[in-house]
Amino acid sequence: MSVAAGWPPPDVRRLAGGLTVGLVERRQAPVVSTVVCYRAGAAAEPAELAGLAHFLEHMMFKGSAGYGPGEVDRVTQRLGGYNNAYTSHDATLYQFSFAADRWREALSIEADRMAGLRLEARQVEAEREVILEELAMVEDDAWDALELAVLAEFYGDHPYARPVIGRRASLRRIGREELAHFHRRHYRPGGAVLVVAGDVGEEAFAAIEGCFGSAESAADEPVTGGGVTADPAPRGPRRRVELRRGELARLLVALPAPPAVDPGYAALRLVLTGLAGGRSSRLHSRLVEKHRLCSSVGAEIDETVGPGVALLACELLPGASPAEVERRLLAELERLAGDGLTADEIARARRQLVAEWVFSRETVGQEAMATATAVALFEAEHERRHLERIEACSPGQLGLAAAAHLDAGGLAIGWSLPEETP
Amino acid sequence: MSGLRPPAPGTDGWPRVRCRRVEGPPVVAVRVALPGGSRAETVPGTALVCGRALVEGSRSRGWRQVFREAEDRGVELDGLAGYEGIGLAIDCLASELDRALGWAAELALEPALAPDRIGWLAERAAAELAALADQPAALTGWAFLEQLYDPNPRGRPLQGSIQSLERVGSDECREFHESSLARGPMRRRVESLFGAAVERGEAPSPPMPAGTGERRRTVAVGRVDQAHLVAGHLTVGRDHPDLPALELLSVILGAGAGLSGRIPERVRELDGLAYVAGAEAAAGAGLEPGRLEVYLATSPGRLARAERAVREELVRLLDDGPSEEEVRSARDYLLASEPFRFETARQWSDLLAQAELFGMPLDDMAWRRARWQLLDRTAVAAAARRHVRVGELRFTLGLPAEGAGAI
Structure with missing residues (x-):
């Protein structure tokens, strides 16, 4: 029996106003987590306004009809909860977690800022400066800077090539009007999914109806993301990018991957785990333990609506030869x-991967985030289906995934090298 | 296997075991904690290497076998090290409970600590130091800790230094592990997890924190865009009666939810000077004193303004004290966020191990609540006046290379 059998599927309904709601009842602790996921991320913004979706995410904490600037955080603190927000290329997510006797405050905040975001000019200007500092922080981090460069090279003209945080020039072009337009277009009940998880039952639907029932756009069609489709990953000649910074060499290799709904996605995750997941994996055994060239290796793969990417990362030991690491890594891929x-x-x-799937759902906050992403971008059963595929993948399917995605054709290779490296 | 048998209740010579059933996903988390940590080491880096080496093989199994058998079952294994203890963590699905307990005993009591693995771990720890040296926030943070704590071990990275790591060998780790096992309570009220050696004496006391004496230091953080600022001074340790009040004060200053708190509200929300800004009043409080610590990262051209803002906020705190509303909000936050600290098996196992290691009833809900429940504005203001000393602030500035030393 699949491990997923222990996780009942979310109860998903569409309200009259167009909002899709998911309920996950989990009574392990007296806490409730809510996540609103808008199907609009960086891929939905105009290229010349890169960073718009993420900018708007910041502004959602800077004042709405019922909550003044900073008040969302103050209310969250007074009620003993926590909040967070996250922008990807495909979506923007807002999360609150509260004790079970006060979780409805999250609904009030979300409904208020969905319908009545203020976007005061002074707040927009102050937040732009904050985001420019955030961008500087990202660019100062060796791994973050390398990832931005490699993804830009890997995706080329695709919207996923744009940095979610934006660029200095594009951030300076974004004003109140652009933010308001993006908000009007995408932050509507029909473009959103609300998931409530934790120590709460059926009564959640009535509470949600009470807060969002009067929201406009009853006739909304479901809003989709920014026109990104599940195309195959870009292919082409191998590309390279090289940065010079710091004292240590770091290698990041981008490989083409299928979108998250593709049956081959689970197979590729298994292949990558065999390649670089854990101390027994091939890359760890060879690059870290046998040849002692790297201090660490790792692999990750994002869940995307459009063409995906898998990233292999190697941090070299001081003095190790970058050329040798690259040669050995490519040989392992081949x-x-x-x-x-x-x-x-x-x-x-x-x-x-089965254990990791369970570990990643220990808190109701994790459950809410995973479910909201699944319902908004994929399907309500996405998480369970993914696990079932992992449990059932045949060696033949894994062989096909390896052959399809690890050949050197679609790679982008990025190096961050110490400044004095010849 | 080690041939160990389960302890008879109350029997000396066997580990103290804490166990709790946790509702939720079928996850088992096992933690083993041995007192000592880097405050008990003579060669810097020994505790880190020894802690990590606990999962690198035992007398009966080599490191490859240990990891292969763990990963074959989806079990996550980690060797741990901190300032006050070393140990190991095992996370697994519930079906692996018996095996996880057996492995915990085997690895904690009879680790191989083989010379080649110790050497390799030390080499990788040195590589970590090189990697962290590429991170401006880490470099600035290290310099600040040294400024406050030197010559105490809290004034240096857990890794020690590249030079000290060359002196960490199998013999040093074996001796360190044996003394950790044999060590008695770190506090009178504590019996160590391995109670065998309660009578054999406490961990050696490291030198007291004295600090470097500099009021202000700068450190070059490479060719980067942002400058980093850390400001503060030592405050109180874990057993100080004012610690709960300082925990409330931390929330008021900026350790609470989101961007609330005086420092982030002023530096980020009002002045737009930084993306990251936060503050705590007793960061890292342990056997050694914790510290008032304000951190932010900003453009070099705005650093002076940010520093002024930090000083002004601390002066305002002392002049006016916290408001009734701030104290109530901070207290409500700490009390109402308690359920989030006890949600998972992993959180519980961390907490129970710490409760034993520190000799505190950290898992006693009534005790936890009582620490904050009775604190009012007067008590928090008094603690602030006793422990926040603007005239004694120490500043560490991490500056992009060309600007280092210019301020």
């Missing part, structure tokens, strides 16, 4: 693309 994983490796990767 070997894996040709021969696939062994039966032992597949079994291990499967068990690791």
Whole structure:
């Protein structure tokens, strides 16, 4: 029986006003987490206004009809909760977690700023300066800077090439009007999913109806993201990017990956786990333990609506040869693309991912985030289906995934090298 | 396997075991904590290397076998080290409970600490230092800790230094592990997890924090855009009666929810000077004193303005004290956010291990609530006056390379 059987699917309904609502009842602790996910992220913004979606995310805390600037945080604190927000290329998410006896405040805040965001000019100007500082922080971080450069190279003309945070020039072009337009267009009940998870039951729907029932756009069609479709990942000649900074060499390799709804996505995750997930993985065994070239290696793959990307990261030991690391890593990719994983490796990767799936749902906050993303961007059953695919993937499917995604054709290779490296 | 048998209740010579059933996903989290940590090491970096080496093989299994068997079952293994203890963490699905307990005993009591693994861990720790040296916030933070705590171990990275790591070998780790196992309580009220050696004496006391004496220091953080500022001074340790009041004060200053608190509201929300800004009144309070610590990152051209804002906010706090509303809000926050600290098996196991290691009833809900419940504005204002001393502030500035030393 699948481990997913222990996780009942969310109860998903669409309210008359167009808002999609998901309820996940989990009574492990007296807490409730809410997540509103708007199907509009960086890919939905005009290229010349890169950073608009993320800018708006900041402004959602800077004043609405019923909550003054900064008041959302003060209310959250007074009630003993926490809040967070996150922008990706596909979506923007807002989360609150409160004790179960006061979680409805989150609904009041979300309904208020969906319908009545203020966007005062003075607040916009102050927040622009904050975001420019955030951008400087990202650019100062060796790994973040390398990732921005590699993704830009990997995606080329695709909207996913744009940095979510934006660029200095584009951030200076964004004003109150642009923010208001984006908000009007995308922050509507029909473009949003609200998930409530935790120590709460059926009564949540009535509470939500009470807060959002009068929201406009009853005739809304569901709003989709910014025209990103589940195209295959970009292919083409191998590309390279090189940064010079710091004292240590870092390698980041971007590989084409399928969108998250593609059946091959789970297979590629298994392949990547065998390649770089844990101390027994191939890259760790060879680059860290056997040849002692790297202090750490890792792999990750995002869940995207459009063409995906898998990232392999290696942090080199001082004095290790970048050329040798790159050669050995590419050789491992080629070997894996040709021969696939062994039966032992597949079994291990499967068990690791199943455990990881459970670990990543320990808190109701995690559950709410995962469910909101799934309902908004994929399907309500996405998380369970993904786990079931991991549990059921055949060696043949893994072989196909390895062959399709690890060949060197679609790679982008990025290096961050110490300034004095020849 | 080690041949260990479960402890008989109350028997000396066996570990103290805390266990709790946690509702929710079928996850088991096991933690083993041995008192000592870097405050008990003579060669800097020993505790870190020894803690990590606990999961690198045992007398009966090599490191490859340990990790392969763990990963074959989806079990996550980590060796841990801190200033006051070393240990290990095992996270797994509930079906692996028995195996996880057996492994915890095997690895904590009979680690291999093999020379080649110790050498390799030390080399990787040195590489970590090099990697962290590329991070301006880490460089600035290290300099600040040294400014406050030197020559105490809290004044240096857990890794020690590249030079000290060259002196960390298998013999040093073996001795460190044995003394950690044998060590008695770190506080009178505590029996260590491994109670065998309660009578064999406490951990050696490290030198008291004295600080470098500099009021202001600058450190070059490379060719980057942002400058980093850390300001503060030592305050109180974990057992000081004013600590709960300073925890409330931390929330008032900026350690609470979102961007609330005086420092982030002033520096970020009002003046737009920084993306990251926060403050605590007793950061890292342990056996050694914690510290008032304000941190922010901003453009070099705005640094002087940001520093002025920090000083003004601290002066205002002392002149006017916190408001009734601030104290009530901070207290409500600490009390109402308690359920989030006890949601998962992993949180509980961390907490129970700390409760044993520190000798505090951290898992006693009534005790936890009582620490904050009776504090009012007068008590918090008095604690602020006793422990926030603007005239004694120390500043560390991490400056982009060309600007270092210019301020």
